Amino acid sequence: MAMYKQRMAVSVLALFTLAACGTESGSGSGSGDGSGTVRTDLSLSGVHWSVSSLTVGGEKTTAPAGAHVSIDSAGKATGNLGCNRFTADVRTDGDKVTVGQGTTTGMACAKDVQEFENAMGKAFRGELKAAVAGRSEEKTLTLTTAQGDSIALTSEPSAPLTGTSWKVTGLVSGSAASSLPSGTENKAHFTFAKDGSVEGNLGCNSFHGKAAVSGSKLTFGPLASTRKMCAGPEMELERALLGVLEGTTTYEIDHRSLSIKAGSGKALDASAPAAKD
Incomplete structure (x- = not known):
């Protein structure tokens, strides 16, 4: 059972990665003027994306505190779902994404956090579609499955050394x-x-x-x-x-x-x- 949960977490996290990088290499045909219009032509690497919520079967669940994903320019994602950390490789085709190889820690989590991670593993498999809205450091990312389930993420700026x-x-x-x-x-x-x-x-x-x-x-x-x-x-x-x-x-x-x-x-x-x- 523990190994099954680990695999589920890896699948979920890798999907996050792929979706984000999919927007980075998109065709640029998305529209938007930065005022909130959804678009898929914006680079998402170098952004700290905080996971806001997961919606499965019409039921929305708030993500655990600290859940996030970051993507580097080489297509490697790292992050945390509120308990376990992960890394994952990515492969993209426009705004469609395919799960790459990933790894995750196997720590025991609080019951509600573990349930969230399990739900993520079950909901996010196969292809996802990514859409971005907002401007500058106030962006939102939505990843949607073919079944209509979705995950919502929000960009969060890094803290500066001075003044913090x-x-x-x-x-x-x-x-x-x-x-x-x-x-x-x-x-x-x-x-x-x-x-x-x-x-x-x-x-x-x-x-x-x-x-x-x-x-x-x-x-x-x-x-x-x-x-x-x-x-x-x-x-x-x-x-x-x-x-x-x-x-x-x-x-x-x-x-x-x-x-x-x-x-x-x-x-x-x-x-x-x-x-x-």
Whole structure:
């Protein structure tokens, strides 16, 4: 049964990929002026598509939080259906799509999420047709089966480094990732400004300082902070963050997730609020 569910998830996710790439290589005969008219001539690669809902047999189901798909220029799709991650290759013919080879993780999911993934696997097989509406970063993608079932997706912009309130969500030491010390969730955060400054909270004390951006590098100057004493877990988090936010570091943004890695191998993970928050 577990293997069957995995296959179902792979089929569904690969179909997402194919549909999107199908619009990218379409004939360009679709119409639209960007004001909401449906069209099939718009490239969908490089867009983070959040899965909004699935409609099967006229019944609409809201997708799990975090469900999404992204397509690169080589025709490789990656994403998440709210629990399991996936990758899939694609082959297209105009706005028609054919399922390519795909893989997915096999984690156990909450019952409602698993039911959604199973429904996706049953509903999306064979050929799909893709249609896009909207403009710029406010686009919607609809994938429709020959039976009239459909999946709705919405484009979501990536978070910029500057001006975003980044919430610390995890710590990394070498190749080992760990969650935050118990009781410190949602306490550490920081914001980079366009003038090269940074400010925020380390889990206990607030801080400010300089952070120069150059390509994928962030160079921190000495940070000034308040001097409160807090509970053990908060001070533990603060010491860990100070071990990352010093000197020259590298950073990477993946949609609305940020990782910062120091030369010592210590790193942190942070997230931005959802675009609609």
